[in-house]
Amino acid sequence: MDLILRNAWVVDxxxxxxxxxxLAIEDGAVVEVGEGLPAKAxxxxxxxxxxxxxxxxxxxxxxxxxxxxxxxxRMIARTGVTxxxxxxxxxxxxxxxxxxxGCGMNLACVDSLLPExxxxxxxxxxVSAFYDSTLEQGSLGAKILGGHFPLTPDASRLAIEAANQRxxxxxxxxxxxxxxxxxxxxxxxxxxxxGNRMLLAHINAYCxxxxxxxxxxxxxxxxxxxxxxxxxxxxxxxSMNGTVGYCAYGLPHDVITTNCxxxxxxxxxxxxxxxxxxxxxxxxxxETGGENVLLEREEGHRYWREHGTQTMVSFPxxxxxxxxxxxxxxxxxxxxxxxxxxxxDGGGIPRNNxxxxxxxxxxxxxxxxxxxxLKTAVNPAAAFGFTQKGHLGxxxxxxxxxxxxxxxxxxxxxxxxxxxxxNGEITGSGGCLMVTECGADHARKQGLDYSIAQVAAGMLYRxxxx
Numbered sequence: 001m002d003l004i005l006r007n008a009w010v011v012d013x014x015x016x017x018x019x020x021x022x023l024a025i026e027d028g029a030v031v032e033v034g035e036g037l038p039a040k041a042x043x044x045x046x047x048x049x050x051x052x053x054x055x056x057x058x059x060x061x062x063x064x065x066x067x068x069x070x071x072x073x074r075m076i077a078r079t080g081v082t083x084x085x086x087x088x089x090x091x092x093x094x095x096x097x098x099x100x101x102g103c104g105m106n107l108a109c110v111d112s113l114l115p116e117x118x119x120x121x122x123x124x125x126x127v128s129a130f131y132d133s134t135l136e137q138g139s140l141g142a143k144i145l146g147g148h149f150p151l152t153p154d155a156s157r158l159a160i161e162a163a164n165q166r167x168x169x170x171x172x173x174x175x176x177x178x179x180x181x182x183x184x185x186x187x188x189x190x191x192x193x194x195g196n197r198m199l200l201a202h203i204n205a206y207c208x209x210x211x212x213x214x215x216x217x218x219x220x221x222x223x224x225x226x227x228x229x230x231x232x233x234x235x236x237x238x239s240m241n242g243t244v245g246y247c248a249y250g251l252p253h254d255v256i257t258t259n260c261x262x263x264x265x266x267x268x269x270x271x272x273x274x275x276x277x278x279x280x281x282x283x284x285x286x287e288t289g290g291e292n293v294l295l296e297r298e299e300g301h302r303y304w305r306e307h308g309t310q311t312m313v314s315f316p317x318x319x320x321x322x323x324x325x326x327x328x329x330x331x332x333x334x335x336x337x338x339x340x341x342x343x344x345d346g347g348g349i350p351r352n353n354x355x356x357x358x359x360x361x362x363x364x365x366x367x368x369x370x371x372x373x374l375k376t377a378v379n380p381a382a383a384f385g386f387t388q389k390g391h392l393g394x395x396x397x398x399x400x401x402x403x404x405x406x407x408x409x410x411x412x413x414x415x416x417x418x419x420x421x422x423n424g425e426i427t428g429s430g431g432c433l434m435v436t437e438c439g440a441d442h443a444r445k446q447g448l449d450y451s452i453a454q455v456a457a458g459m460l461y462r463x464x465x466x
């Protein structure tokens with residue numbers, strides 16, 4: 001036995017465990033959970049007063065150069081996350097940097113199908129070639145980054161259909177060249193799926209009150225999800241968003257930046273963005289001491305200008321009440337969650353404390369600990385086909401998050417049986433890439449530690465295979 005965690009309050013809803021237990025780990029896997037296990041481990045740790053959960057999975061982050069940046073690995077790991085899914089890529093960036101920057105975590109990537117790949121309207125051949133290439137390189141599928149860099153509706157539909165034909169992941173940040181990232185864009189995205197399976201990202205971001213009162217938009221969003229069981233989804237709890245601050249020829253490059261300037265009644269121009277930074281509406285993301293932080297007013301404006309406007313910026317675009325409602329809404333009273341997963345959309349974007357935010361709702365009595373685990377471990381593992389994660393049954397990967405509930409935070413975490421974080425300090429290194437069978441050969445040739453995700457057997461496609 002490599003390690004026994006003793007006297008922990010273990011919460012594992014998959015295996016119906018909620019009580020004081022010892023947890024034994026060997027060769028990166030859980031080998032026994034019980035009371036008073038024999039003292040036969042190399043290392044024993046007393047977890048009295050602590051709560052042990054299946055490792056937290058942040059299923060929507062950004063850790064690549066284009067969105068968020070490489071500091072995101074450390075920023076995620078410090079909060080107790082053991083597995084993260086980058087929701088933009090490129091996958092080549094992940095493969096290159098995971099061994100040096102991964103902090104011991106498990107990482108997966110859903111790679112962006114960007115308009116730069118083939119104009120705004122890639123045809124069937126280009127879409128098929130994209131999937132062949134990105135899956136071979138190790139991604140789990142494609143993300144249509146429609147809010148930021150939209151494709152045409154036809155190209156978006158092709159991307160959804162191609163993923164469904166392959167039974168791989170397809171995620172959609174709603175928005176096309178016809179509709180923006182708002183409640184109308186959400187409706188369009190669901191219509192483009194036409195009954196195909198799809199993960200619709202951050203539902204809360206489409207309910208900002210742009211077209212109707214925000215509560216009315218929220219009711220519309222919930223109704224759409226109830227009526228379309230082919231769609232799975234996530235939400236997050238951050239009020240600040242993350243978007244690209246780069247401007248060219250006097251205009252923002254990113255459509256979300258344009259949307260947000262208009263949302264707050266500002267000119268959708270470089271000068272409008274500059275004024276919004278200077279008057280404190282918009283914050284500028286800056287690198288300092290291995291972390292990304294948000295700078296305000298003159299300090300933020302100076303950093304943005306010094307970097308040729310090539311920084312991320314954040315608007316207070318998300319309504320807190322909407323985020324909370326998205327976490328708590330159910331199909332019916334006491335039933336399953338309508339939005340299956342909660343994420344941060346963080347990483348390099350500084351809003352990573354997923355478990356801390358969820359513990360706030362636990363302490364307020366809105367969620368049980370079992371429900372926190374469902375939203376942050378069980379359901380994300382099911383969505384991506386991480387069959388050996390999301391629970392602490394015998395044979396599961398020993399991905400573990402240790403909580404101090406009184407401090408509203410994770411104080412220790414393990415990935416595949418190895419400690420990766422203790423009291424906010426990173427103790428792990430390297431990382432494991434989660435790939436489909438298509439990407440295993442490439443990962444092997446690159447010398448990467450990897451594990452196979454069974455996306456086709458996951459939540460997205462489960463009932464299609466019978």
